[in-house]
Amino acid sequence: MRTNQYMGLLPYMAVFVKVVETGSFSAAAEQLGTTASSISRQVACLEQALSVKLLERTTRRLKLSAAGTDAYARCCEMVQSAKLVLELAERINEAPQGMVKISAPRAFGMRLIAPHIEEFLNRYPEVDVQLRLTDRPVDLIGDDLDLMVRITDTPPEGLAARPLIRVSHIICATAAYLEKRGYPQHPNDLALHSCLYLGEIPGDNCWKFRHLHTQERVNVTVRGRYVTNHSRARLEGVLSSLGIGCLPWFVAREALEAKQIVEVLPQWDYTTSYYGMSWILYHPNRFLPPKCRVLIDFLAEKIADSDLNRRARAYPPAQEGVKRLNG
Template sequence: MQNTQLIPLLPDLASFILIVEEGSFTAAAKKLDVTPSALSKLVTRLEKALSIKLFERSTRTLLITRSGQKVYDQAVIMLNAAKQAVELSLSDHSEIQGTLTIAAPEAFLNSVVQPHVLPFLNLYPKVKLQLRVADGEIDLLRDNIDVAFMLTDTPDERLILKELGKTNLVLCASPDYIEQRGMPEHPSELVQHDCLYLAENDHDHIWRFIKGDEVHSVSVTGRYAVNHSQMRLTGVKNGLGIGILHDFVIADALEQGDVVPVLSDWTLRSNYHGFIAMQYAQTRYMPARLRVFIDYVCEHLIQRLA
C-alpha cells in the first residue's frame, strides 16, 4: 500500500484502537463525541480498505477477530510512535520531564525497584513515575506501559531486552523452626513440615526440585499460604514453616540470620525463575525521560543483581 493510500486510514486506525479498548461502539462514540453509527461505518470502511474482517458483530457483543487483533497490535505501535513524535516536538530538550509507567512483579517491585524510586525522582524532579504491580502476563503495547521488569526464561521477542541478572527461588525457615522441627535433608521430607506457598492456583503447593539428573516433585501443605512475598517472609521469620521466596527478597534476612536456607543443594523450578529482564518497545523516538530511567537502572541494578 502506497503512503497516499495509507494516510487517510490513520485516523480510522486510531478510532479502531479506541473501539477495541472500550469494547463497544457506544462507549467509544461517547469519548470521541460522535454517534455509534458513525463508528460502525468507519469500521466498515476500514475493513473494506484492508480486505479483512475486524469484528464479529451481534446485537449484544462485539468480538475482535484474529485478523483484527493483529491490526490492533500494529495500530497501537503506530499510535505510540505518534505520541512520542508529538512529545518530542513539544518538549524542551534541556529539561527532562513527563510520566513513566513501570510494571513489575510485586516481589521485585517492592524489594528491588522501590528503594531506587526516591533517588531517581530527586534526580529528575519533573519526571512522574507510575508503578504497577503485574505478577501475570504483561503487554506493554496494550497496557500503555513504558518499561516492564519480568522474571522469566521467555521474554517478549517483540520488545528490546536488557538482562539485569539472574534470580532463583530459595527455600528458607527461621532458626527456631529448624531447631524444633529439624532440617530436611531431601525434598521428600517436606511432607512432614509446614510449608508456605503462593496459593495463586491449584498447582502452587506442588514444588519441583532438580539436582543433577534427579527430579523430584512434592505436594506440600501448611497452615499459611499467601501470594505476597513480604507477608510470606514475615510468616517464615515468625516460625510458621518453610517458605519459598526469591533470592533478592530474602538476601537481607539471610545476612542478618533471621532465616536459614533449606535444601540449598537443590534447585527449585517454577514460572517465576530465570533471568531478570527489563523490556521496552523499540522506537526511533525514545523520550529523554525513558532513556535516563533505563540508564539509571542499568547503572544501579545490574551490579547488584548479577
C-alpha cells in the same frame, strides 16, 4: 488549491526564502549544496504554481515584486515555524521530561525498584514515574505502559529487552523450627513439613527442584496451615517459625545475613514461573523517549550494582546439631 498541491510546494517556498536572504541564486545554491540552475527552476516552479511573479530579475541583482514581498513574509513564517518544531524536538530529545509508566512484579518492584525511585526523581526533576506492581500478565499497549519488567529466560518477540538480574529462590526456615521438626535432607522430606507457599493458582503447592550438581529433578507436593501470595508475608510467617517457606532470594537476603533464618536444601534449586532472568521490555524504537531511556539506564545500573542479585551461598544451612527428619 488542494492539500497535496501546496504540500508539494513547501520545499520551493523554503528555497525562495533562502534566495531572498542571500540575494542570489548562486549564493543560495552554495548554502543549500546544490546548483544555481536547480535553485532557479524551483523558484520558477513556485511562481508557475502561484501564477504570480515573485522576483524581478536584472543582470545585477534580484528584486522582490509586490506579490513577492507578501509571499516572502508568509514563507518566512513557515520557515520560522519549522525551526521552532526542530528546536522543540531537540529539547524533547535532550532533556528527559514527562511521565514514565512502568509495571513490575510485586515483590521485584517493592524490593528492587521502589527503593531507588526517590533518587531517580531527584536526579531527573522533569520526569515523573508511575510504578504499577502486579503479578498478572500485562501488555505495553493494552495497559498503556512505557516499560514493563518480566521474569523469563525467553523475552517475547517484537519487543526490545534490557537484562537486569537473574532471579532465584530459596527454601528457608528458622533454626527453632528445624530444631523442633527436623532438617530435610531431600526435597521429598518436605511433604512431612508445614510449608508456606503462594496458593495463588492450582499447583502452587507443587514445588519443583533441580540438583545443582547432578541435575536430578524432583517435584514434591507440600502442605501447610499458612498460605499467602505476598512474599513479605511469607517471610514474616517463616520468621515466626510457622514452617518452611519459598522466597525470592532478594526478599530473604537480609534475614539470612542477620541469621534470623537459614537456607534449607542449599544444594537444590527451587524453580518457579517467577524464576530466571529479569528484563525491562519496551517497544523497539530508535527514537526512544529520553524519559524512558534514562529510567532504563538508571534501574539497570542500580540493580546490577546491588549485591541483591549475587546469591552467595556463604550462609550455612542448619547447624550440625539440628536433628534429621524422623520417618
